[in-house]
Amino acid sequence: MRHAIAAALIGVALPTAAVASDADAQLRQDNAFQQAEARLAAVSFRLATRAANLCSRKSPSIGIFLRQLSDFSLSDRAEAIRLYGLDRGVGVSAVAPASPAAVSGIEPGDVIVAVNDAPLPDTTQIDRTAASSKLRSFFQSAMQYRPILLRRLRAGTESDAFATPVVGCALDARLAMSKQLNAFASEGQVVIPVRFALFTASDDELAVAVAHEYAHIELGHHAADPKRDGEYRTIRGKAVEEAADRLGLRMAHAAGYDISAAIGLWRRFYGAKGPVPAFLTRHPGLARREAIVREVMAELGAPNAP
Numbered sequence: 001m002r003h004a005i006a007a008a009l010i011g012v013a014l015p016t017a018a019v020a021s022d023a024d025a026q027l028r029q030d031n032a033f034q035q036a037e038a039r040l041a042a043v044s045f046r047l048a049t050r051a052a053n054l055c056s057r058k059s060p061s062i063g064i065f066l067r068q069l070s071d072f073s074l075s076d077r078a079e080a081i082r083l084y085g086l087d088r089g090v091g092v093s094a095v096a097p098a099s100p101a102a103v104s105g106i107e108p109g110d111v112i113v114a115v116n117d118a119p120l121p122d123t124t125q126i127d128r129t130a131a132s133s134k135l136r137s138f139f140q141s142a143m144q145y146r147p148i149l150l151r152r153l154r155a156g157t158e159s160d161a162f163a164t165p166v167v168g169c170a171l172d173a174r175l176a177m178s179k180q181l182n183a184f185a186s187e188g189q190v191v192i193p194v195r196f197a198l199f200t201a202s203d204d205e206l207a208v209a210v211a212h213e214y215a216h217i218e219l220g221h222h223a224a225d226p227k228r229d230g231e232y233r234t235i236r237g238k239a240v241e242e243a244a245d246r247l248g249l250r251m252a253h254a255a256g257y258d259i260s261a262a263i264g265l266w267r268r269f270y271g272a273k274g275p276v277p278a279f280l281t282r283h284p285g286l287a288r289r290e291a292i293v294r295e296v297m298a299e300l301g302a303p304n305a306p
């Protein structure tokens with residue numbers, strides 16, 4: 001399945017762009033993608049729920065990432081059906097630990113065939129972005145009801161699971177099958193390329209990066225512009241980056257992550273060989289970013305309990 005990509009959805013997150021290459025195929029073979037997706041689901045859910053009081057926009061979540069047939073190219077769909085049963089519903093690709101989905105017994109590999117007795121929307125005839133949006137709306141509206149009833153298919157047998165959504169930051173994150181070594185916000189979502197996820201040495205580092213990108217969304221640096229038909233625009237600059245660093249670090253700390261990890265992450269990042277990537281030149285220098293971490297650490301004290 002050379003072009004496959006996995007989709008994501010936290011609370012109800014969404015799929016991502018497919019980039020085919022030998023390296024990507026290798027990554028997937030090694031299960032690295034699935035492992036990175038499990039980490040991202042865990043980190044995103046923990047940030048969204050435990051740092052909820054730092055977010056102005058909130059949404060319900062049960063803590064799962066999903067994949068659907070439209071995430072796969074036409075030539076890969078037969079294999080996606082064979083591997084994941086995606087002709088029957090949407091597949092669960094990751095479940096955050098201790099999330100409502102985990103508590104309800106939902107597991108990666110389950111196929112959700114109905115929610116609150118309503119069948120999943122048919123998204124096979126529309127493109128990935130539209131399909132993601134439709135699926136997200138479907139789940140968001142289903143999650144107005146508590147608990148929600150999930151009918152899932154596992155090993156050929158259907159059974160019911162009840163999950164009670166929790167409200168947290170409206171943090172949608174997805175893992176992208178991409179070799180880019182940076183994280184970013186796109187279309188209101190935090191996008192973590194799998195290469196970047198693998199570059200992070202710990203969940204503390206991953207949390208700092210996810211929270212920094214989400215902070216850009218929370219602070220309105222990346223937002224839909226009503227004057228431009230809802231097209232997303234991004235504001236850049238060193239002051240904007242400092243603000244995102246500060247809020248992101250506060251969020252990661254609130255979620256019980258050790259934010260001193262940011263120093264190691266950024267040192268390795270800035271120390272990477274080759275020319276300084278363009279996105280880094282928009283950010284404050286390494287020394288300044290380290291100073292911000294130390295300031296926030298002095299202000300907040302020791303890490304919260306994990």
Ligand SMILES: [Zn+2]
Pocket residue numbers: 212216241244283
């Ligand atoms: Zn940034």
